[in-house]
Amino acid sequence: MQIKSNYPLKNITTLQIGGLAKKFVSINSVDELKEAVQYANTNNLNHLVIGGGSNLLVSDDGVDMLIIKNEIGGIASQGLTLQVKSGTILQDLVNYSISHGLSGLQKLTGIPGTLGGAVYGNAGAYGQTISDHITEVVFYDGQHIATLSKDQCGFNYRDSGFKRNHNIILEVTFQLEKADSDILAKETAEILSKRLVKYPKGIKCPGSFFKNIVTDTLPQEILQKIPKEAVVYGKLPAGYLLESVGAKGQQLDGIEIAPYHANLFVNKGSGSATAFYDLAKKYADLVKQKFGILLEPEVQLINLPKI
Numbered sequence: 001m002q003i004k005s006n007y008p009l010k011n012i013t014t015l016q017i018g019g020l021a022k023k024f025v026s027i028n029s030v031d032e033l034k035e036a037v038q039y040a041n042t043n044n045l046n047h048l049v050i051g052g053g054s055n056l057l058v059s060d061d062g063v064d065m066l067i068i069k070n071e072i073g074g075i076a077s078q079g080l081t082l083q084v085k086s087g088t089i090l091q092d093l094v095n096y097s098i099s100h101g102l103s104g105l106q107k108l109t110g111i112p113g114t115l116g117g118a119v120y121g122n123a124g125a126y127g128q129t130i131s132d133h134i135t136e137v138v139f140y141d142g143q144h145i146a147t148l149s150k151d152q153c154g155f156n157y158r159d160s161g162f163k164r165n166h167n168i169i170l171e172v173t174f175q176l177e178k179a180d181s182d183i184l185a186k187e188t189a190e191i192l193s194k195r196l197v198k199y200p201k202g203i204k205c206p207g208s209f210f211k212n213i214v215t216d217t218l219p220q221e222i223l224q225k226i227p228k229e230a231v232v233y234g235k236l237p238a239g240y241l242l243e244s245v246g247a248k249g250q251q252l253d254g255i256e257i258a259p260y261h262a263n264l265f266v267n268k269g270s271g272s273a274t275a276f277y278d279l280a281k282k283y284a285d286l287v288k289q290k291f292g293i294l295l296e297p298e299v300q301l302i303n304l305p306k307i
């Protein structure tokens with residue numbers, strides 16, 4: 001385990017933006033994780049565990065903390081049950097489940113990052129979420145390792161209790177369903193080709209920036225302003241609201257809102273976190289003015305004010 005100083009976080013975020021981490025370490029085992037946490041405590045540093053950096057907007061000023069990149073991988077299976085280490089690349093898990101004829105994760109194909117990051121944000125796509133088939137999560141609270149049942153994890157739309165308790169996700173157990181590998185593979189191939197349209201290869205972005213809005217949470221007077229056909233899977237897409245205030249194709253200092261999707265903010269190469277933040281805030285404010293709806297980032301803002 002090698003702790004590095006002044007590590008450029010733009011090197012490990014899919015957005016390719018982010019200032020320096022005071023300290024940075026990659027870990028491959030729980031023992032290394034404990035050692036890293038101990039190092040942070042001894043040196044009076046806060047620490048943050050990250051995975052693939054695919055859901056992060058990190059300040060240009062960087063962070064005065066120890067960033068711990070989780071690379072603890074591994075999948076063990078017994079029948080329909082999978083026990084998976086949190087640093088496993090999500091796509092590797094999806095591929096494993098498909099080749100073993102297990103259904104329940106296949107629609108998550110194409111989502112970058114690790115299992116730990118996916119559980120933290122309850123990642124999902126095409127009506128499936130990572131939590132659907134979870135039975136247990138093992139975590140580390142900085143002192144002890146313990147297990148939570150699914151009900152204790154506080155999963156909700158793009159949300160989990162881990163966003164508030166800051167426990168480190170170590171291992172996840174899934175109970176999947178038997179299925180035909182060929183059918184699963186066909187399903188994922190179709191999804192991947194659709195995803196490539198929104199996320200062409202090499203795109204520098206953190207996925208969709210704002211969360212969609214669960215329509216049940218909206219007051220009637222706001223819902224009345226929204227055409228029924230705009231609602232998808234019980235959610236009002238943030239992209240619909242952003243498009244309505246003219247966000248599509250807008251640019252600021254190297255950051256562009258995709259001309260084909262108003263909730264996709266892309267680094268064109270020279271963008272900064274400041275430009276990204278300012279552009280996102282501008283259109284979130286316009287949505288608030290027009291619809292009275294507060295958009296909430298799905299992406300985790302690191303060392304940046306709340307939008």
Ligand SMILES: Cc1cc2nc3c(=O)[nH]c(=O)nc-3n(C[C@H](O)[C@H](O)[C@H](O)COP(=O)(O)OP(=O)(O)OC[C@H]3O[C@@H](n4cnc5c(N)ncnc54)[C@H](O)[C@@H]3O)c2cc1C
Binds near residue numbers: 125
């Ligand atoms: C091209 C593209 C497409 C995307 N499509 C989708 C999509 O369809 N659906 C979707 O939901 N998301 C999507 N995303 C967003 C992102 O890929 C997911 O949120 C992903 O699950 C994040 O995983 P990560 O390992 O990269 O997390 P990171 O970005 O590294 O971290 C995200 C958060 O999780 C926390 N975290 C990470 N690991 C742990 C751990 N072990 N314990 C505790 N906390 C942890 C971090 O502290 C951070 O707060 C997309 C992103 C990109 C770039």
